[in-house]
Amino acid sequence: MSAARTVLVLTHRFDPTADTVVDELNHRGVQLFRCDAAEFPERLHVSAELVDSEWTGPMHTPNRGLELEDITGIYYRRPTAFVFHPGLSDNERRWAATQARLGFGGLLASLDRWLNHPHSIGYAEYKPVQLRQAAKSGLLVPRTLLTSNPEAARAFVADVGQAVCKPFGAVGICDDTGFRQVFATIVTADQCCDPNIARTMHLFQQWVPKDHEVRLTVIDDHFFAARIDTTSDAGHLDWRSDYESLSYTAIGTPDIVRSRVVALLDALGLRFAALDFVVDPDGQWWFLECNPNGQWAWIEHETGLPIAGAFADALEGQSKP
Amino acid sequence: MSADSRDRSTVQGLFPSSDHFPLGRAYGCVAATPEPASSVRPFGLTLAVKLEAGTVVDPAELGYDDDAQVGLIRHGADMIPLSRHTTGQTNTITQGGDGQTTNVDSDTDQRED
Numbered sequence: 001m002s003a004a005r006t007v008l009v010l011t012h013r014f015d016p017t018a019d020t021v022v023d024e025l026n027h028r029g030v031q032l033f034r035c036d037a038a039e040f041p042e043r044l045h046v047s048a049e050l051v052d053s054e055w056t057g058p059m060h061t062p063n064r065g066l067e068l069e070d071i072t073g074i075y076y077r078r079p080t081a082f083v084f085h086p087g088l089s090d091n092e093r094r095w096a097a098t099q100a101r102l103g104f105g106g107l108l109a110s111l112d113r114w115l116n117h118p119h120s121i122g123y124a125e126y127k128p129v130q131l132r133q134a135a136k137s138g139l140l141v142p143r144t145l146l147t148s149n150p151e152a153a154r155a156f157v158a159d160v161g162q163a164v165c166k167p168f169g170a171v172g173i174c175d176d177t178g179f180r181q182v183f184a185t186i187v188t189a190d191q192c193c194d195p196n197i198a199r200t201m202h203l204f205q206q207w208v209p210k211d212h213e214v215r216l217t218v219i220d221d222h223f224f225a226a227r228i229d230t231t232s233d234a235g236h237l238d239w240r241s242d243y244e245s246l247s248y249t250a251i252g253t254p255d256i257v258r259s260r261v262v263a264l265l266d267a268l269g270l271r272f273a274a275l276d277f278v279v280d281p282d283g284q285w286w287f288l289e290c291n292p293n294g295q296w297a298w299i300e301h302e303t304g305l306p307i308a309g310a311f312a313d314a315l316e317g318q319s320k321p
Numbered sequence: 322m323s324a325d326s327r328d329r330s331t332v333q334g335l336f337p338s339s340d341h342f343p344l345g346r347a348y349g350c351v352a353a354t355p356e357p358a359s360s361v362r363p364f365g366l367t368l369a370v371k372l373e374a375g376t377v378v379d380p381a382e383l384g385y386d387d388d389a390q391v392g393l394i395r396h397g398a399d400m401i402p403l404s405r406h407t408t409g410q411t412n413t414i415t416q417g418g419d420g421q422t423t424n425v426d427s428d429t430d431q432r433e434d
Contacts, residue, residue, distance in 0.1 A: 016404040150364075165365055172369065178355075180370060183370065199361055
């Protein structure tokens with residue numbers, strides 16, 4: 001059975017951001033196959049043969065299926081780890097997991113039409129990579145120090161005057177006080193004498209005077225910029241820490257920023273990204289970070305920007321990669 | 322099978338190419354076990370704060386529409402699309418049945434905790 005022109009959505013079942021795109025595709029009557037890597041190999045089955053330099057064959061669950069050659073776009077959201085037959089031993093499961101990653105994952109990785117390709121997501125998630133590429137693309141990037149050396153951190157913070165310490169990734173921790181998360185936090189030079197800076201890598205960045213922030217969502221040649229204003233000190237420091245204080249306004253993207261973002265995303269191999277900027281009192285846009293698999297649905301909800309529609313266009317192959 | 326053993330399916334390395342797909346972990350297995358801070362907690366982690374607000378979701382209240390291929394959530398006596406309940410902010414929290422936080426959605430795929 002062939003389900004012509006099918007969009008593949010890879011994510012777990014409780015992903016409201018993916019649901020927004022699925023709703024849009026359903027509204028358009030587009031054939032759609034949503035599955036999670038966790039369904040492989042017990043519920044999700046695949047067979048592929050290399051024919052004329054393309055992998056062809058079916059992928060299906062008990063409820064629906066697609067032909068690999070019919071895929072018009074693959075939306076990589078949040079697929080979760082493979083789940084294997086409970087009868088496997090730990091060693092057998094580890095072996096099976098390697099085969100699944102390299103075989104099933106490799107088959108999917110060989111396909112075109114990703115939004116975004118998972119390898120590009122993995123590469124672009126490295127903040128040192130994105131900061132360097134942003135600077136090479138001409139974007140303004142705050143002075144940044146990566147270090148595990150307390151003395152280097154102290155000297156840097158003393159030199160720039162006002163600095164933040166921010167995590168390389170949004171991983172929190174659950175300790176005896178509950179679940180906690182690290183956001184960008186203002187630090188002093190004295191704080192940076194802490195010997196436990198040496199326990200792992202840290203990122204220190206010059207604090208840029210802030211008029212407001214912008215989350216810029218880019219999908220192929222569609223640019224959706226949302227100005228973010230806040231009424232709280234915590235939100236002023238890092239808007240993720242206090243959503244209740246935020247307000248949003250759809251704005252345009254300056255041409256110079258747009259062209260440099262295009263260069264950045266080309267360098268990172270991304271068709272989609274959610275980028276964060278600080279806009280200083282002089283109106284200059286400073287690059288903070290690029291989220292290659294970032295959240296965007298709440299921006300559409302708050303501003304009415306038609307982001308899900310742009311995703312659907314891209315996944316149907318209707319926009320320019 | 323424990324979630325922990327499922328997560329340790331590859332040899333850890335600086336650039337494990339085989340870890341590129343999938344990027345995610347077993348669903349709902351994020352930092353669920355509380356443990357006290359050590360005496361050598363990394364400086365950056367000492368800056369961690371409790372979230373001001375978040376959309377807390379109980380997995381027992383979730384469902385799935387196989388036809389529409391979207392998540393559902395209980396709203397009174399009805400199950401409604403999950404996307405109408407939460408807008409996918411970057412700090413959406415899934416609350417486990419034992420009262421512990423089991424998943425925090427974010428801008429970043431979480432692979433290395």
